[in-house]
Amino acid sequence: MDTMVNTISVEKATTSKIHDVDFDNLSFGNTYTDHMLVCDFKNGTWNTPKILPYGPITLDPSSKIFHYGQSIFEGMKAYKDDSGGVWLFRPLENWKRLNRSAKRLAIPELPESHFMEGLVSLLQLEKDWVPKNPGSSLYIRPFMFASGTGFHASPADEYKFIIALAPSGAYFSGKVKVKIEETYSRAANGGVGYAKAGGNYAGQFYPTQLAVEKGYQQVIWTDDNEHKYIEEAGAMNVFVRINDVLVTAPTNDRILDGITRKSILDIAKGEGIPTEIRKISVDEVVESAKNGSLKEMFGAGTAAVVSPIAAFGYQQKDYELPEISNGYATLLKNRITDIQYNRADDPYGWRYKV
Numbered sequence: 001m002d003t004m005v006n007t008i009s010v011e012k013a014t015t016s017k018i019h020d021v022d023f024d025n026l027s028f029g030n031t032y033t034d035h036m037l038v039c040d041f042k043n044g045t046w047n048t049p050k051i052l053p054y055g056p057i058t059l060d061p062s063s064k065i066f067h068y069g070q071s072i073f074e075g076m077k078a079y080k081d082d083s084g085g086v087w088l089f090r091p092l093e094n095w096k097r098l099n100r101s102a103k104r105l106a107i108p109e110l111p112e113s114h115f116m117e118g119l120v121s122l123l124q125l126e127k128d129w130v131p132k133n134p135g136s137s138l139y140i141r142p143f144m145f146a147s148g149t150g151f152h153a154s155p156a157d158e159y160k161f162i163i164a165l166a167p168s169g170a171y172f173s174g175k176v177k178v179k180i181e182e183t184y185s186r187a188a189n190g191g192v193g194y195a196k197a198g199g200n201y202a203g204q205f206y207p208t209q210l211a212v213e214k215g216y217q218q219v220i221w222t223d224d225n226e227h228k229y230i231e232e233a234g235a236m237n238v239f240v241r242i243n244d245v246l247v248t249a250p251t252n253d254r255i256l257d258g259i260t261r262k263s264i265l266d267i268a269k270g271e272g273i274p275t276e277i278r279k280i281s282v283d284e285v286v287e288s289a290k291n292g293s294l295k296e297m298f299g300a301g302t303a304a305v306v307s308p309i310a311a312f313g314y315q316q317k318d319y320e321l322p323e324i325s326n327g328y329a330t331l332l333k334n335r336i337t338d339i340q341y342n343r344a345d346d347p348y349g350w351r352y353k354v
């Protein structure tokens with residue numbers, strides 16, 4: 001890894017909020033730690049990051065983030081093991097993806113050293129904030145946006161990269177009922193669907209609200225061309241189990257290349273589970289639900305890890321999935337979290353000690 005010339009400066013918060021936090025009742029992403037990492041892009045270069053007290057930032061009203069939406073983010077977690085060790089899971093994959101997103105939105109790419117040294121320094125300072133309760137973790141939100149100014153529709157000349165941390169409880173999605181989308185699209189060919197760009201999520205909120213009004217919790221997005229193939233859900237990739245085969249759609253420029261998705265594919269192969277990466281038509285899902293070969297459907301992403309789908313709606317009809325207690329979803333979730341929390345061997349070399 002390249003290293004930074006200057007070391008990261010730390011401005012300590014005058015008081016800590018940690019004693020005000022009820023670590024036994026954490027929700028997801030609503031409590032923030034004492035410090036944040038801030039890194040500025042100015043005069044054509046990324047400056048050395050700084051650690052500052054967590055708090056509001058000031059932006060000029062003409063900052064391009066507000067007008068042209070140059071804004072991207074990542075989502076990752078730090079996990080605490082039984083002896084207090086703190087671990088990351090495949091952090092370089094997040095750095096690489098951040099830069100793929102940056103490139104697509106004409107944002108300057110961030111050097112590996114700024115990302116990794118910044119992240120590790122911040123986590124070492126905040127390690128007491130990594131919760132210990134089962135299933136809980138420190139959610140890490142790196143993000144980058146155009147702070148440079150001007151009403152001209154062109155890329156900004158200044159950017160900010162920030163990492164904020166949120167101690168979070170286990171993410172229980174409960175029984176998720178999803179709607180297979182037939183009208184709206186999340187992403188289009190040649191578009192920005194593969195980037196973790198803020199605007200992709202803004203565009204999902206309204207169709208998701210319509211689905212919620214009809215009694216669903218999430219939308220399964222289909223291809224923008226024909227709405228015939230299932231692609232992904234909210235901020236999760238989708239897996240379908242037909243008989244004993246675990247199937248997921250290939251990534252393309254409409255689908256986000258999830259780190260959980262690819263880790264699950266590797267773990268499944270290691271467990272001897274037959275996997276297929278291919279297009280999944282809605283017709284096939286409906287047919288297999290009708291004839292009983294559809295055994296499981298689940299979403300996969302950093303926040304929930306694996307989120308089992310209990311039912312789906314399509315063309316005004318709902319289809320229930322069978323109740324399986326020890327299916328692939330449970331097995332794969334256990335295997336991946338055992339690696340994340342340092343409870344099992346890590347044959348893939350995915351864990352990263354902070």
Ligand SMILES: *Cc1c(COP(=O)(O)O)cnc(C)c1O
Nearest residue numbers: 235236237256258259260301302
């Ligand atoms: C973040 C995200 C995922 C999951 O990616 P992970 O790296 O597994 O967290 C999947 N789809 C979308 C649209 C996402 O934003």
